[in-house]
Amino acid sequence: MRILITGGCGFIGHHILSYFLQKTDSEFIVLDQLNYASNGYDRLRYIGAYNNPRVTILSADFSYPLSKGVEREIGNIDYIFHVGAESHVENSIKDPITFIRSNVEGTAHILNLARKLQLKCFFYFSTDEVYGPAPEGVAYTESDPHNPQNPYAATKSAGEMLVRAYRNTYKTPAIITRSMNVFGERQHPEKFIPKIIKQILAGETVAIHSYPNSSYPGSRFYIHTTDIADAHLFLISKIESRQNIINEDFNISGEYESNNLEMANRIADILGQKLKYKIVSSPKERPGYDVRYAIDGSKFKKLGWSSSDKFNVYLEDTVKWTASHPEWLIK
Numbered sequence: 666m667r668i669l670i671t672g673g674c675g676f677i678g679h680h681i682l683s684y685f686l687q688k689t690d691s692e693f694i695v696l697d698q699l700n701y702a703s704n705g706y707d708r709l710r711y712i713g714a715y716n717n718p719r720v721t722i723l724s725a726d727f728s729y730p731l732s733k734g735v736e737r738e739i740g741n742i743d744y745i746f747h748v749g750a751e752s753h754v755e756n757s758i759k760d761p762i763t764f765i766r767s768n769v770e771g772t773a774h775i776l777n778l779a780r781k782l783q784l785k786c787f788f789y790f791s792t793d794e795v796y797g798p799a800p801e802g803v804a805y806t807e808s809d810p811h812n813p814q815n816p817y818a819a820t821k822s823a824g825e826m827l828v829r830a831y832r833n834t835y836k837t838p839a840i841i842t843r844s845m846n847v848f849g850e851r852q853h854p855e856k857f858i859p860k861i862i863k864q865i866l867a868g869e870t871v872a873i874h875s876y877p878n879s880s881y882p883g884s885r886f887y888i889h890t891t892d893i894a895d896a897h898l899f900l901i902s903k904i905e906s907r908q909n910i911i912n913e914d915f916n917i918s919g920e921y922e923s924n925n926l927e928m929a930n931r932i933a934d935i936l937g938q939k940l941k942y943k944i945v946s947s948p949k950e951r952p953g954y955d956v957r958y959a960i961d962g963s964k965f966k967k968l969g970w971s972s973s974d975k976f977n978v979y980l981e982d983t984v985k986w987t988a989s990h991p992e993w994l995i996k
Contacts, residue, residue: 666691666901669742671727671775672749673697676852677790677890679708681746682720684894686712692719694739697749698726702853711851727774728766736778744901745787747775750821753855754794755950757817768820769827776831779839786904786911787839788897789828793886793916794818795843799959806961807843807914814955832912840900841914843960849890849979850986854994857885857925858980861932862987863994871942873925876956880944882926883956888919889979892972899970910968918962921976935984 668685672678673695682693695714697703709715709722725735727749750768751757757764772789779787796805797812813819831837848858864871875882896917903910923931926942933940948954973979987993 666743667694667741668692668744668746669694669696669739670746670748671696672703673722674699674703674706674708675749676702676708676849676856677847677893678746678748679712679714679851680849680890681748681894681897682709682714683712684891685898686714686717686719688898690719693721694742695720695722696725696727696735696739697722698728699724700751702752702855704853708851728771730774731778736781739778742782743785745775745779745782745784746790746897747772747788748790750790750824752817754815754817755855757815757820758951761816761820764816764820768817769823772824772827776827776837779837780831780835784838786901787828787831787837788900789824789839789841791825791841791843792818792821793843793845793958793960794955795822795825796958796960798955799957801957804918804959804961805916807916807964814953815951838911840911842897842900842917843914844893844917845886845888845919845958845960847890847893848887849983850990851993852987858928858932858983859987859994861929862936862984865929865933865936865938865940866988866991866994869941871929871940872945872948873929873942874948874951874954874956875925875944875946877946879946882924882944883954884922884924885928885958886919886922886960887928887976887980888917888972889976889983891979892919893917895973896965896970903968915965915968916960916962917965918960919972919976920974922959931980932984935981936988
């Protein structure tokens with residue numbers, strides 16, 4: 666198989682590439698614009714993909730139409746994993762236009778490439794945030810309406826609508842997957858877990874976002890990158906065995922929900938530090954803060970996949986790895 670991974674130098678993209686290199690004999694094309702979150706080719710070097718004969722690396726900004734030369738270098742592809750995206754909510758609030766170009770126009774450009782190929786499947790990586798905040802006890806299913814509350818979530822929802830339109834109009838074979846907070850090694854320190862690690866190690870006071878006018882912390886579900894990669898390899902195996910899953914949507918959920926304060930305390934305990942924190946109920950950098958996200962992954966589980974149930978091991982490994990590699994906290 667030949668697999669194109671957009672955003673392959675980024676956090677999720679390089680973990681998928683690493684997992685697939687170990688588990689398959691496929692060839693890979695990495696397409697990345699190398700923005701601030703990519704850290705150049707550092708992640709690819711770390712996983713041994715930079716000079717790997719099975720990996721071709723192309724630097725191109727897919728928020729603009731791909732050039733004929735880039736398309737030629739990509740060549741024939743069996744699967745596209747469209748992972749690349751602007752993903753930090755606070756940045757989307759400051760600069761929504763960049764997110765629209767990357768996550769909406771960029772998705773259209775990659776879909777246009779897909780139209781020209783004899784593609785087995787286009788995988789669109791979406792997020793639980795498209796559904797908006799989930800009240801306590803609620804977990805959204807694939808058929809629930811979207812209710813995005815910030816520019817990032819809105820652009821990912823718009824990308825989903827484009828994928829559905831291309832499935833219907835051009836018969837582009839595509840699957841939409843939505844995941845929750847993904848964590849693991851070599852994550853950019855703007856994200857919650859590495860950010861908390863960095864602040865604790867520096868002896869800083871951690872801001873814990875809570876429900877409006879309340880001291881009760883917001884919460885998130887977490888899933889490790891290994892589970893994300895394994896879930897998508899599972900989907901490929903179903904397609905290769907000719908099971909009829911093309912043009913479906915799947916929520917990929919982990920098993921562990923943690924409120925922000927609990928997660929920060931767990932990280933501090935792993936580091937052997939005492940947590941210093943303050944509760945912030947109306948964060949200025951994130952107006953309209955969504956206090957809880959939750960998705961129902963039962964449809965995907967009925968297909969035969971389940972997460973590894975190794976959250977505690979993955980969290981401890983991630984925290985200890987990150988603390989022992991402080992260079993990844995200053996990117």
